């Protein structure tokens with residue numbers, strides 16, 4: 001049984017050996033980072049992974065569909081943390097956030113199947 005405040009997991013010998021080999025080789029580097037044991041090393045690795053993962057989750061998906069109206073598509077831009085409104089203007093898509101007709105939001109709008117259908121029915125074409 002692990003001591004209080006700790007939990008143990010079981011991994012295959014292969015995995016253990018692989019990690020242990022790397023640990024043995026980078027012991028000196030690791031001790032400079034304050035990692036002084038094999039379990040400390042595994043913890044450190046897991047935390048690093050999670051940090052990377054969180055960043056990944058934060059930025060993907062970059063754009064999300066919020067709602068689709070008759071002539072207005074509302075998107076959430078997760079990178080800029082802004083709401084983008086794409087409207088149909090003079091038979092063309094126009095992004096009010098970027099004030100452009102050819103930004104990533106427009107490209108995203110075309111990639112939503114239900115919107116693509118609606119736009120096609122209105123006679124709009126993806127010109128890109």
Ligand SMILES: [Zn+2]
Pocket residue numbers: 084095096097098099103104105106
């Ligand atoms: Zn845009």
